[in-house]
Amino acid sequence: MALMKSVSIKDIAKKAGVAPSTVSSVLNGKAKQARISDKVSEAVKLLAKEMGYQPNHTAVSLRTGKTHILGLIVEDISNAFFAKLAKTIEDEAYKLGYKIVYCSTENDGEKGCELIRMLLYRQVDGFLITPSRGMEQEIDKLIAFGKPVVLMDRYFPGQQVPATLVDNYNGVKQGIEHLIEKGYKKIAFVTVDLDQVQMLERTRSYQETLKLHGFTPDENGLLQLPYTSKPEMAVEAISAFISANPSFDAVFFATNYLGIYGLESIKKLGLSIPGHLAVVCFDDHDIFRLFTPGITIVEQPVASIAQTAMQLLMEQFKHTIQEEGPILKHTRLIIREST
Amino acid sequence: MALMKSVSIKDIAKKAGVAPSTVSSVLNGKAKQARISDKVSEAVKLLAKEMGYQPNHTAVSLRTGKTHILGLIVEDISNAFFAKLAKTIEDEAYKLGYKIVYCSTENDGEKGCELIRMLLYRQVDGFLITPSRGMEQEIDKLIAFGKPVVLMDRYFPGQQVPATLVDNYNGVKQGIEHLIEKGYKKIAFVTVDLDQVQMLERTRSYQETLKLHGFTPDENGLLQLPYTSKPEMAVEAISAFISANPSFDAVFFATNYLGIYGLESIKKLGLSIPGHLAVVCFDDHDIFRLFTPGITIVEQPVASIAQTAMQLLMEQFKHTIQEEGPILKHTRLIIREST
DNA sequence: CTGAAAGCGCTTACAG
């Protein structure tokens, strides 16, 4: 089959009997500015359409220095939270004429740094990152290069980079207070041993909220699972934890996956919810609606995180000089009960 | 803050006292080929490292005509199936030095066509697409342009485009036969009214497999929900369907989401699984492990779809001339039981 | 009112 050749500005110019620069001006809506006659302008536009002209984006990028591509670096694109994030970002980017290249760090800082470098070399116009430990330096370099960056869901305390965060502290606080209001007295907390800010904030909030309401946090009430736990191991560990602490009447699971494992454990142990045990899960999508009713969910507004992040990025595009402005934006969490 | 300037090949050349072309040859490992002395070669390499040289990918692309970017067009990146697909494709692409730009069609053919055009204009080297109706023409154009394309999960009968498909027909067949073996006599089938090949195949397999085993498919046994059904409506409709057909002792749900709604319906109706009712779900991830045991799952090997697709794409990169070869590749489904 | 020229950063024949 004969391959179609794509038409260039030159091809049009030749056919129209004008200079390439004239074609360029017309097609970029700068005909008036370049004082090109309406006759020439119309003729060129018509020809471009007839010949099926599509500008070569690579050439435009090289010339203008803008690729209109944004780099999205997340922990794992196949995870529901990040997938939802990616979708919202795609939608927002689409409206603004940007495309997204995505990469997953697998929570490996080393890989994350490499991805940043690769994307930088690919000349992306800006970065949207859910950073992992070890990426501080590389992100600093981005700033030094003048590349717009927005962090999502996490940030590095002390680093001056715009970030959209979930109000983890108040989310957990509201969840715990919800349980307290309902009359629960001994609330356990299950989390993972990641030392990411947002996880630490959740644990801190658990402890402080209990104290605030006159409870003394029981050391036995806190379970920290290894991040690398396989599902079976996690279910095993949570079951053992609940069995070993029969006096607890509620459990707060600090992440989506922990909540799922927790519910499996509870099912396995034959406990009832919310009769015997109340449960709060920190979550981002509605998987929990499929389970026993009566679970309290602290919902992360993923779409809002993504939208806010895009706004912060676009603001940076407008001001070449970094202005003083809100560096950290918090999106609020929503509490709801599964039915 | 002073912005860092990125270094170019010229900068290195000036500092090293050689020509830009020499630097280019050295840095592209063509020093031997260009018969450049080891001394010069080493000096240039060292300088490049010291100065933190990163080639400008846009310039390379313009010159070579290769962007090393692949376009991934799926129905909805936030959907678990496509998110998993995206992750595997990312992993494979990473190994091969490619980046992925993703786009969601929302199953809108018009939008899908626009996305193809946008990506073409962005000069992506190849396309990985889960096509929706209405994209045939635009995909044909891609072929005419000589752009490598692989379809995933779906295809257009009659169109000669490489595709990786799930063996839907045999998957459903195995699932139904599994139920028959277990002694179920009246098997219902719940699907959506999309006229995509893969969905039609599933329904056809349901009907033919029943006949094959001497059962007469009951007209009442087939429920086709509107694709646009909201969760509540779907649960409502499935509940009504099951109630209206009490003689059925098993239900096959043709998609992941239908399975979830189906289980909710069954829970709502107070029916027991697999005692009163056996269930088979067509699925791609392990959400069902969280439910009542005894559900049979026909699992779509997402990773395998993605890997095969990448292979088919890479084969096209090798042969500039389209060779005769396997156009359709089927990946096998796995049957397993939730515990 | 319009065209010729320079240049974005690179690679690749080609000349010496």
Next chain:
DNA sequence: CTGAAAGCGCTTACAG
């Protein structure tokens, strides 16, 4: 053994 030149397709001052 190495450099000068052309060119990928575009845009943007600048000259007429």
